[in-house]
Amino acid sequence: SQQGEEDPQALSIQEGENATMNCSYKTSINNLQWYRQNSGRGLVHLILIRSNEREKHSGRLRVTLDTSKKSSSLLITASRAADTASYFCATEPPSGSARQLTFGSGTQLTVLP
Amino acid sequence: EAQVTQNPRYLITVTGKKLTVTCSQNMNHEYMSWYRQDPGLGLRQIYYSMNVEVTDKGDVPEGYKVSRKEKRNFPLILESPSPNQTSLYFCASSFHRATEAFFGQGTRLTVV
Numbered sequence: 001s002q003q004g005e006e007d008p009q010a011l012s013i014q015e016g017e018n019a020t021m022n023c024s025y026k027t028s029i030n031n032l033q034w035y036r037q038n039s040g041r042g043l044v045h046l047i048l049i050r051s052n053e054r055e056k057h058s059g060r061l062r063v064t065l066d067t068s069k070k071s072s073s074l075l076i077t078a079s080r081a082a083d084t085a086s087y088f089c090a091t092e093p094p095s096g097s098a099r100q101l102t103f104g105s106g107t108q109l110t111v112l113p
Numbered sequence: 114e115a116q117v118t119q120n121p122r123y124l125i126t127v128t129g130k131k132l133t134v135t136c137s138q139n140m141n142h143e144y145m146s147w148y149r150q151d152p153g154l155g156l157r158q159i160y161y162s163m164n165v166e167v168t169d170k171g172d173v174p175e176g177y178k179v180s181r182k183e184k185r186n187f188p189l190i191l192e193s194p195s196p197n198q199t200s201l202y203f204c205a206s207s208f209h210r211a212t213e214a215f216f217g218q219g220t221r222l223t224v225v
Contacts (some may be wrong), residue, residue, distance in 0.1 A: 031211060042117075042203060043156075044218035088155065092211030099171060100146040100210050105155035 004089040004104035010112040019076040021087030024069075030092055032065055032076050033101065037082040037086045043083075046074075046087075079111045115140045119204050119217035126194055126224055134220050136204030139206045144207045145187040146171070147179065149200040150171070158204065162187055163210070165207075194224040 007022045031050045037044040049056045049065045049072065056063045062075040076083055086108050090101040117138045126132055137144065146161040158171030162181040178190040196203060204216055204217040
């Protein structure tokens with residue numbers, strides 16, 4: 001079952017603009033992670049935000065977490081063509097489960113030059 | 114270099130012919146998983162392993178087997194592949210269950 005759901009499913013912007021993707025999840029979490037996937041390739045970890053954090057930055061990435069709304073957003077500032085990829089949020093499974101992360105269906109970002 | 118290595122990258126096979134996709138990690142990670150990725154469905158977990166000789170089913174385990182005889186290896190076995198198992202498969206490993214996961218490059222499997 002999918003825990004996270006990204007929104008929008010697809011996003012197309014011009015180079016230099018900011019891109020915002022959202023993730024909603026269903027159950028309580030200890031942390032939420034964002035991953036990037038270039039077409040047909042493996043996922044690459046971008047950033048992890050813990051449940052007691054509200055905002056985190058890494059380079060041009062800014063992640064927010066609102067545990068009361070069970071949602072997170074990923075902002076990519078000053079986007080580049082190389083940012084074109086799919087972006088996934090991932091949450092840890094419910095407590096008591098030994099499973100690894102549960103991924104959403106992703107947002108396809110296209111940055112036009 | 115820290116990495117997860119899957120083989121093969123591409124595979125076309127016929128229905129019913131047993132196949133194995135290998136996965137190996139060099140980071141001494143305890144947790145390993147297999148996912149399949151299908152359009153519109155995201156990544157769905159097939160099986161996972163918490164450590165050597167400890168495996169369990171994920172969300173879509175039917176038609177698959179796994180084994181974890183060594184910490185570094187976690188092969189995915191399709192005893193009798195069917196066309197609905199045509200998909201892009203990823204192996205992932207992590208130090209703990211919910212820490213950063215490292216992914217292999219993927220195996221694109223086509224069953225005809």
